[in-house]
Amino acid sequence: MLEFPIALAFVLSIIGGYLFGSIPFGLVITKMAGLGDIRDIGSGNIGATNVLRTGRKDLALATLLLDAGKAGIAAAIFNFIFDFHAGLLAGAAAFIGHCYPVWLKFKGGKGVATFIGMLFGIMWQVALAFAVCWLSIAVAFRYSSLAALVTAALLPIITWFLIGDWFAVGVTAALSILLFYRHRENIKRLIAGSEEKIGQKKKAKE
Numbered sequence: 075m076l077e078f079p080i081a082l083a084f085v086l087s088i089i090g091g092y093l094f095g096s097i098p099f100g101l102v103i104t105k106m107a108g109l110g111d112i113r114d115i116g117s118g119n120i121g122a123t124n125v126l127r128t129g130r131k132d133l134a135l136a137t138l139l140l141d142a143g144k145a146g147i148a149a150a151i152f153n154f155i156f157d158f159h160a161g162l163l164a165g166a167a168a169f170i171g172h173c174y175p176v177w178l179k180f181k182g183g184k185g186v187a188t189f190i191g192m193l194f195g196i197m198w199q200v201a202l203a204f205a206v207c208w209l210s211i212a213v214a215f216r217y218s219s220l221a222a223l224v225t226a227a228l229l230p231i232i233t234w235f236l237i238g239d240w241f242a243v244g245v246t247a248a249l250s251i252l253l254f255y256r257h258r259e260n261i262k263r264l265i266a267g268s269e270e271k272i273g274q275k276k277k278a279k280e
Contacts, residue, residue: 095171142191165192
């Protein structure tokens with residue numbers, strides 16, 4: 075662990091995490107595969123759920139792992155270099171970077187995979203609970219957004235019981251609120267009964 079002023083360590087962690095998170099793997103992978111711009115397909119975002127709508131499960135899995143990995147790596151690196159709280163901030167910044175990437179005019183993905191990756195990189199116990207909750211709801215109802223929203227709502231409580239650190243609770247609560255905001259259109263569609271289910275294809279935008 076390096077000895078840095080806390081403020082400087084936090085700033086470096088946030089900048090580094092954001093740059094990690096801003097890498098748009100979904101867009102890069104689909105373009106390399108010759109599928110065009112993923113933003114012209116389905117929901118228009120760059121995440122794994124939308125990549126799955128291309129019909130390429132392999133590309134969706136790769137996007138999921140890379141989007142999760144970038145936040146997990148950022149959190150783990152800055153946790154090692156500085157401390158636990160700096161790692162949390164780096165992971166949180168990676169989540170924000172995925173949602174608002176500077177390279178794509180701040181128009182990114184919903185951040186679920188990145189959120190899970192951040193948790194695995196620094197709080198594996200919480201990550202496992204997140205994954206179990208998300209998978210259970212997703213399998214039962216086949217709505218990725220519903221699974222993410224319910225899990226995010228429970229996450230601060232889970233973090234407190236498993237970690238017992240108020241800083242960690244605050245970070246997960248803030249990210250959960252942002253995740254709800256990023257899913258605001260999904261919430262409207264869930265209420266209206268028009269939300270797409272996992273694996274359901276949608277025609278490209280006209």
